[in-house]
Amino acid sequence: MNYKEAIEFIHSTYKFGSKLGLSNITKLTELLGNPQDSYKIIHIAGTNGKGSTSNMIHDVLMAAGYKTGLFISPYLEEFTERIQINKIQIDKEALARTTSLVKEKIKIMIEEGYNHPTEFEVVTAIGFKYFQEQNIDFLVLEVGLGGRFDATNVVANTFISVITSISYDHMEYLGDTLEKIAFEKAGIIKANSNVVIYPQDDNVVNTIIDIAKTRNSNYYLTDKNNIEKINGNLTGQWFKYLKNDVFDLPEVKINFLGEHQLYNALTALRTLEIVKLSGYNITEKSILTGFESVKFAGRFEILHENPVIVIDGGHNIDGIEAFSKAVKEYFKDNKVILFFGMLKDKNPDDVLNYLVPLCKEIYTLTPNNPRAMKASDLAELIRNNYDINVTSLDNYKDILRIVKGADESEYIAFVGSLYMIGEVRILLKKEYLFN
Structure with a gap:
């Protein structure tokens, strides 16, 4: 073998x-x-x-x-x-x-x-x-x-x-x-x-x-x-x-x-x-x-500065609450561009009250897992409950276009399922966006 x-x-x-x-x-x-x-x-x-x-x-x-x-x-x-x-x-x-x-x-x-x-x-x-x-x-x-x-x-x-x-x-x-x-x-x-x-x-x-x-x-x-x-x-x-x-x-x-x-x-x-x-x-x-x-990838991990890119595997209510507190502490009043994807059984609607107030816009992604909530369904859930611009992404490579087009003063966050966070981390490393 x-x-x-x-x-x-x-x-x-x-x-x-x-x-x-x-x-x-x-x-x-x-x-x-x-x-x-x-x-x-x-x-x-x-x-x-x-x-x-x-x-x-x-x-x-x-x-x-x-x-x-x-x-x-x-x-x-x-x-x-x-x-x-x-x-x-x-x-x-x-x-x-x-x-x-x-x-x-x-x-x-x-x-x-x-x-x-x-x-x-x-x-x-x-x-x-x-x-x-x-x-x-x-x-x-x-x-x-x-x-x-x-x-x-x-x-x-x-x-x-x-x-x-x-x-x-x-x-x-x-x-x-x-x-x-x-x-x-x-x-x-x-x-x-x-x-x-x-x-x-x-x-x-x-x-x-x-x-x-x-x-x-x-x-x-x-x-x-x-x-x-x-x-x-x-x-x-x-x-x-x-x-x-x-x-x-x-x-x-x-x-x-x-x-x-x-x-x-x-x-x-x-x-x-x-x-x-x-x-x-x-x-x-x-x-x-x-x-x-000690380092532990994917836990409020800063991948890049100017723009700031953070990834966090907060995938339940307490994890998202901890992420929210950290954003408020370290990013102050700066709103984030959020990329968000979760599994259906993690009740994504429960965590949105923590996330949406932090954001200037949201992109949804589908984690690579049979239990994943589709990006389009997650985007629809957000649109129906919040007044914020939200876009569902079908292809992870669309992330690169958005990130590379961001101003150096922006704060970009990838949050949710570790199945999503892992793929994003690989993608950003491959494109030499961080060491």
Whole structure:
């Protein structure tokens, strides 16, 4: 099996849908020798902020000298982004080899009467096995959907669980209240372990604490008062970490923009305190180095200045609200030229109240996903409810004409589904609009 065949096999399993439950992934990992038991796992669940928090923790562990795996989803430009070690993506030969091994084990499963694993279960198994072969120290493991029945929750022992911001998303699977959603996310908490909780509403935090207590796990809260923003510009934010009983940090810089990213950093620091107190060599220097080096494409990412071009994968109500706050902070009173595309099941009409007031005009796009809302339908929705100029684009290449024709003083934003953001990022890179 070569790389192309591996990718075709992985994506062909999309037809098996998305099934919540652990029986299939448990059998598959058993056949692989339970590779997920070979390293310490920091498991991260939540509605928003998983990727940013995961990358911050990963880069600090790497800066501290630990061989650290990172498992994320989805990818923006190339599949190999999903499985990384020390910022190096899995090479194509290794992906092909590991996929071939997983495919052999799936054949055995089918013969024994099990259902065929879903695409995410297959990718999870590939990642676990590759990380074992590479003899990593830590794995920063991002949940795919929910937590309790997510394929990544096949891990029996977790060093630290992290629950990031909880909001309304995937309600058909996770429930129609924040407490129900928090319950599903908190399903990753293991007995006699540790859990760190992002600063959020008491009803959410208390739901997570209750589950931690039933599992005799230590829970660690985060306090927004422990972080003080110093300043920020389009290159990043500087802050002071006021909790100094474990780390005594000078001014810290992160490359992420938006108030929510300060709280993601706060959550990452609380997690790293536990790592430090558990006997690992996490120093102030490794934190400063890791935080300043970490980047996460597609999260209020500034691609270009003059004109300013930003892309953001805000794809639910909280993500869009965070984007809106960041635009108001960094772009001041400047209205944006917005390119917008979302999936139908993300309720695009719910987020327009946040977006439209920021815009001088809007272009709609169709994300490359079967669940996408067509650009023409999205444009019609906007026209019927708002007094703003909106144009639907059938071809992504039309973006280039519009962007290249913009005045240098303009602010241009691409917002919505990551399936759209990834394609846009590739397109703009290809045209040398940014490095």
